Every structure is written in C-alpha cells, then in structure tokens.
Amino acid sequence: MGATGFLIRHLHWPLMESLKGNRTRKYLQELVEAQQLEAQTLEKRQREKLGALLDHAVRHVPAYREYARQWERQQECPDSFLRSLPILTKSRFRQSPEQYLAARGSCSPLIPNRTGGSTGEPVSFYLDRPAVERYEAARWLGLSWHGIRIGDPCVMIWGSPLELNRHQLKRYRWKERWLKNRVIVSAYDLDKRRLEEFLKLLRRFRPAYLYGYASALHTLALMLLERGWSPGVPLKAIVSTAESLHEHQREAMEQAFSAPVVNEYGARDGGMIAYQCPKGNMHVFSENCYLEVVEPITGIPLHPGETGLLLVTDLHNFAMPRLRYQLGDLVRLSPDSCDCGIGFPLLAKIDGRVDDMFVTRQGRYVHGHYFNHIIRGMSSFRGFQIVQHDPGRISLKLVKEPERFLPWEEAQLLACIREALGNVVIQVSYVEKIAPSASGKIRYAIRECPLTPAPFRD
Secondary structure (H helix, E strand, C coil): CHHHHHHHHHHHHHHHHHHCCCCHHHHHHHHHHHCCCCHHHHHHHHHHHHHHHHHHHHHHCHHHHHHHHHHHHHCCCHHHHHHHCCCECHHHHHHCHHHHCCCCCCCCCEEEEECCCCCCCCCEEEEEHHHHHHHHHHHHHHHHCCCCCCCCCEEEEECCCCCCCHHHHHHHHHHHHHHCCEEEEECCCCCHHHHHHHHHHHHHHCCCEEEEEHHHHHHHHHHHHHHCCCCCCCCCEEEEECCCCCHHHHHHHHHHHCCCEEEEEEECCCEEEEEECCCCCEEECCCCEEEEEECCCCCCECCCCCCEEEEEEECCCCCCCCCCEEEEEEEEEECCCCCCCCCCCEEEEEEEEHHHEEECCCCCEEECHHHHHHHHCCCCEEEEEEEEEECCEEEEEEEECCCCCCHHHHHHHHHHHHHHHCCCEEEEEECCCCCCCCCCCCCCEEECCCCCCCCCCC
C-alpha cells in the first residue's frame, strides 16, 4: 500500500492545495516551528491570538456584543477579560446557537457539524475551513511524533457517520480508502467469530497504525490475547481516541498488538486539544486553543495540578466563536515541562466526563472510575454499565463470564456500590454485551440526574 500513500502525499494533497486552497500542511509547518519555542514565547503568542478572537467576538458576534465596552477597558489583559465572561454550557448554547454566529464571518464557507450525542442531545454548530484544517494539522503533528506521515495506511475501528444515507456512506468510504488510505472496521460489530477476518484485513492492508475508540481497541486486544494470536504486521502505534483511556486497556492493547498506545484528546465541538508524545506526556496544542480548569459546581478557576471541569476556547473558529465552552470533561493541567523537546504545555490527566461523576444523597461525589476499578478485579464479568437515574436509584447491566461467574462476587459488587453511594436501590440486569451509543462509543458510567442533589431527608 506504499503507492497509495505516495500518491496522497505527492499528488492528492498538492492538488487540494492548488485547486481548493487547502492549507493544512501550511498550518502543520507552523505547528512544527512553534513546538520548538520557549514556554514564555508560546504563552505570548497564545495571548495575542486570544486577544484577536475576543476583539472579533465583541464586535461581530451577537452573544458577546454586550461586553464590547468592558473589552475596551481590558484589551491589555485578554486572559482576565475571558475569565469575566459566563461559562458557555452545551444547554445554553443549544437555546440560541444563532447568537454565536459572526455577523461578518470569514470568506471561507461555513461547515455544519454536530457531536455524536453519546452524552445526551447532539450539539449542532458551524466551523469554517481554517478551523477544520488547523484541527487536522494538529492531529498530523501528533501522529508525526510517532513516525506516522500523511497518507500512511490506517485501519480505523469507528462508528459510521450518522448523518449520511447509504449512497453518501458508500462515497464516504471510497474517499476514506483512496484519498486518505484508511479502511474502516465497524465498532458496532466486533465479534470473536470474525477475528480471523479482521486479521486477514490487517495482513492484506498492512496498516502503519490502528486508530479508534479505546473500548473497541481494547475489545479487539482481549480477543487476540484470549486466542493467543498476534496481528502479524508491525504497527507504529495504536491511537486511542474519543473515550477515556484506562491503564488496564493500554496494557492489554500494547501486549496484544506489540505496539505503543498513543492517546489522542479532542472533540468535534472542542477541536484537537492534546496528543501524547513518545515520553508518555499529553501536550496541549496551545497554538489552537486556550484551556481553563474550573471547580465543577462553583466555576471558580483552579490552579494547575487541581482537577476540574475543562473550558475550551477555540482560537481559530471566527465563524462561530464559543468562548469558555464547557466540553464536559474533567481534567488536570500540569505546571511541569517534558524533556521530549516539544515545548507545548502539558495536560497532566484526563479524568473522564463530568457525567461520569456520581452524587450521593448526602452531596458526596464518586467518580465512575471507582466502579471500573472494582469490577476489573473480578473474574465473573467481562463488561458492565452503571447508570445513576437519581441519587437513590441505580441501574446495573452486567455481562457475565459464563464459566467463571461467582454469585458471591456479584454480591460483593453490590455491597461496594452501596458502600460508595449509600443505601441505593440497584436494578440488576444481565445482557450479552454493552451496546455502544449512536456514535459508536461505549460508556460504562452514566449519571442522568443533576450533580447537585436535592436536600436529603430520612
């Protein structure tokens, strides 16, 4: 498949640049140069970009025009001005998305997009071409840290685009195969009975890397380990994206595929935020975004090293600026630097989504990772999903290991849940597998009630 990659790099991409004005490789080169800069220089460049975006927003975006006079007084301190603006939640954005469209956008046409809805109602929004191309440039920079080039063959473990009909889907897959050198394997239909078929695809296509949801890649890894099979092709990396990557998943994938696991962190509505370097650290693309971490309930800014809600400001989406956009993830920034030679700041940890945090009737918070740690040590279950409907009511789906199931382990699991959440009602059901959401992702811990509980009465 080397010929396809060569043609993509030396024919298709130059044609896109000359005929359609694609600037992804230009933006990639800018990032390559920026990653060598000192931290202070990167911070200065980021503040300048933030200032330009804020000036544009208060002048041309209806949702922010009321802050124009305040901006005139605070232009020298764009960071402080940004922190004075209200947090933009997804529900608030959905109430009046048209208010965030710039009255005078760029010359580039608007590109409609939406989230997959794995955590609730999808969010529809617009980007312009420069923003999309900068996201792609950041992804290719992160991949380049692991020796992966534009056009290198890739097998994606992915969901199908929800908005496409059958004809459009066929065209989409053709473009993926011949214009991007990527083959898509459905994340909805991973079956150990088709494992040989998957291995034949790998050995025929010979990808440089695998790319997909953490849960789907982990499922494939467990299938291989169970059979004692190997992929049979050398892989540069296993790129995990779109979901929280747990350490036990990383270990299983690296063992099964004999390749390093690389974490990619981004979101459709947040852009490409960070990538893992060969040293294992997550570098934030500070040239493209401005990140804040705040306390989940009060919204008070937190210092690096403290875990809180992530707010993202995309520095290049002038078509539809969303300032201090609450992505829904819990993260921790790091004050440290990395000795890999990449100057971009570090993201210390991604702790999952705020929807993964459970709340007790007494107002105490328990992260969904707690349940994952418990079940991981039990041989009775191969999968689970726990849903908190309200502080006193839980649904628990369990996928049993038929030959290893031990009733006392289930009793122990229920006891551990009650130890963490109090005397809750737990509705247990047994399923063949945990179904992915419409987007193809699998969520193991879901909270449906508000994070702040109602007053508790015995």
